[in-house]
Amino acid sequence: MRDVSKSNDSKKPIVHSVPSLPVDEDSEGRSPLTDLLDKIIQGDCLDVLPLIPSECVDLILTSPPYANKRNKTYGGVNADQYVTWFLPIAAELQRVLKPTGSFILNIKEPAINGERHTFVIELILELRKQGWFWIEEYCWHKKNCYPGKWPNRFRDAWERCLHFTKNKQFAMYQEAVMVPMGDWRHQRLRNLSETDKQRDNSKVGSGFGKNVSNWVERDMAYPTNVLHLATECSNRGHSAAFPVELPKWFIKLFTLSNNVVLDPFIGSGTTAVACQELNRRFIGVELNAEYCSIARKRVGNSTQLTLW
């Protein structure tokens, strides 16, 4: 079993083998799940993930370091090497995820040398080759992005939240994220046309169709795949913290009470906070000692895990 210890240099955790550890391990070197639950574990996720038993996680939700971004705060990964760097991590994520589980990857390619880099597109293709299904792309619209001027594009106001699964049948609780129908319905649903009263199949033969009359008398509707949420980094001690509503939305959509959520790049611990608020269990991994301590403070100091 590998040992992931605290290090003075937050970017270089000490990783070494220790024969007698306070956590038990099975014949494959995995820790019992209960030893890892509700913990923020410091280390490189590539070293920590092998501790997690196979097929025990219901949802993986994470925002890995961006390519060539924030080198001064928590380091970046070279865009040209991003796919090579991420694939071994993704293989471990695939192992620990339940067959019914989901993996949400928040990521956005920067513009480098005047054009958007293609590594996210390449990553999607490689993840599919690794056996993942690419189910959906949710768009996080960042409502409060700063104004700016660029010579050949406008300011970035959205990020991808890519949804991958191991199977086409997976756990999804759509009712948990329903939204109010809104006032438009009073006007739109008052005088239904004949077409509105029956299933109106798509004219292009896609197999899709709608029956507007199904929504009369309803207060709630299913949401779209666009999440309109402001960023919340200023008071978190982390330059790329999620707004807590972002992990909460996906956690509600893909898990039930007491299910297990893994964030292998947990930063300031927002995914763990969301889990606590929703009564889910979490496993958080973070390389940087300072961010680990911020995350641990946010979720309560008793959740520290030191694997030595």
Ligand SMILES: C[S@@+](CC[C@H](N)C(=O)[O-])C[C@H]1O[C@@H](n2cnc3c(N)ncnc32)[C@H](O)[C@@H]1O
């Ligand atoms: C985009 S941030 C995540 C922010 C997080 N969602 C939050 O709400 O605070 C990515 C994090 O991954 C951490 N990180 C980078 N490489 C890592 C690795 N190999 N293993 C674990 N964490 C890593 C960075 O220190 C950084 O805090």
